[in-house]
Amino acid sequence: MDNALSAPPAAAPVMITPVDAQPNFVQRLSGLPMRSKLSMGAGLAALAGAVLAITLWSSQGDYRPLFSGLADKDGGAVIGQLAALQVPYKHEAGGTILVPASQVYELRMKLAALGLPKGGNGNTVGFELMDKSSIGQTQFNERLNFQRALEGELTRTITAMSDVADARVHLAIPQQNGFFREQQKPSASVMLTLRGGRALDRAQIAGIVHLVSSSVPELTPKAVSVLDQSGALLSQTGADVATGLDGQQLQYKQQVEAGFNKRIFELLEPVVGRDNLRSTVTADVDFSQTEATAEEYRPNQGPNAQAAVRSSQSNESNSANAAQPTGVPGAATNQPPVPAAAPINGAAAPLQAAQGAQNNGNTRREQVTNYEVDKTVRVTRGAVGNVKRLNAAIVVNHRTVTDAKGKTSTQPVPPEEVTRLTELVKEAMGFNTERGDSVKVISAPFVVDKTEPADVPLWKQPWLLDIARSAIVPLAFVAIALIAVFGMIRPAIKAAAPLPPEEKPETVDEVVDDTELLPGATGMPRLEAPLHNAKLDRARSLARDNPVAVANIMRDWMAGQTAS
Secondary structure, eight states: HHHHHOOOOOOOOOOOOOOOOOOHHHHHHSSOHHHHHHHHHHHHHHHHHHHHHHHHHHHHEEEEEOOOOOOOOHHHHHHHHHTTTTOEEEEEEETTEEEEEEGGGHHHHHHHTTTOOOOOTTOOGGGGGGGOOOOOHHHHHHHHHHHHHHHHHHHHHHSSSEEEEEEEEEHHHHHHHOEEEEOOOEEEEEEEEEEEEEOOOOOHHHHHHHHHHSSSOOOOGGGGGEEEETTOOOOOOOOTTTTTTHHHHHHHHHHHHHHHHHHHHHHHHHOOTOOEEEEEEEEEEEOOOOEEEEEEOOOSSTOOOOOOOEEEEEEEEEEEEOBBBBSSSSSGGSOOOOOOOSSSSSSSOOOOOOOOOOEEEEEEEEEEEEEEEEEEEEEEEOOSEEEEEEEEEEHHHHHHHEOSSSSSSEOOHHHHHHHHHHHHHHHHHOOOOOTOOOEEEEEEEEEEOOOOOOOOGGGGGGHEEEEEEEHHHHHHHHHHHHIIIIIIIHHHHHHHHOOOOOOOOHHHHHHHEEEEEEEOOTTSSSOOOOOHHHHHHHHHHHHOOOOHHHHHHHHHHOOOOOOO
């Protein structure tokens, strides 16, 4: 037995597979069942599709409007250019074209260089039409081309306004002849196509009317009509014949009432508090136009008043014969008579006495003098838009009072304070008793409708619904991706993963749990320990209690002998 222990027989070689000699991942993956392979392929395809869908969906949020409100012709031209430039686009209702946000301004400049969009007046020609003249052109053609060019220039100017999308101008310029009384005045009509949600105020309409009337000789603003795309007449030249009303008069009346109402609010609101005042003002405005002419005549007044001579006429005729000496002989009879002089004002001087000698004949003298008469002419024109009467009604809310116990109640405004407020309103309005103005201020409680907030559950809140609508698509894609990863791809990868490294087998000495090493045990391969704990415990107990017997059994195993 000692010889056997000292020189044990050679053990048979044991073939042990190294741990590193394991199949790689591709080999293990190819060794999976066909069902696992198909599941993994479907999961990869679903994951790739979900990632691509999320990428495309997120890129849609970067689209911005390139043009909106385009006509079909312009929209087709713009889309054709975008397709030629290989730019992605989206077309929505209303003639709106969307492009990526990073290319909006660049594309607008490129399309503008190409003359797009042309708009409704893209084919409108201006005075460049006069640059092309043909041989044999008649006067009628020249006049027609000039009218077309003028209409085109006016159309271009009107469409330059921000609120006008398109315009058409029609000019009616009659051919003038040599007879002034038979000449007709020109007229014009303007058709406007306004942008969506836009409207023109009266100042803009008046500007268009004066633009057209100033561009055509002898065209008055009253002969220009402006219409919108719905056919409504925008230009009002005067009072409506059917109703007798004028839009400008009604607007002026509303402005007057709004001005007085604003004064009342600015004066009383700081006193009674915000939302504690309601007022209305009614103005009776006189729009009648009156004109009076008066002529006054008066005589010359005052002692030094000198009448202005308007005209003077003198007529004198004389038929005489040879003078015969008559009377008393002497020197007086030999002198000619002195002509009579009569002053304009005052008594006439006495005639000179007859002289000595007189001629035989007839003498006739006439003198007519016309004087200016004082005259005064007065023309009086009454002002338009005078306020004939003002009526104001004001309601002041009751005051809220809190007592010492913290109870809140409402009380009417004291009468003396109401009187003071009335005086303030009269001063602000320019109250005039003679024209019949009236102001009424009262205190009354305001009725406030109590609207209880609706108890809407959280899952019905609008903001939550908006978030859900915007997030449902990406969440669905993410769910598909997660299902593909954890339900299809991960099980296949886990099945193809290498097995965990085996536990290091215990030696016989470790199994025996003895401090002494068996001879020849250093070169022996490690034996795999039993997997069952109960058997391992019994073997260890046997080796601990009877180590010699266990050693003999192991020696026999190594020598290739079986125990008897």
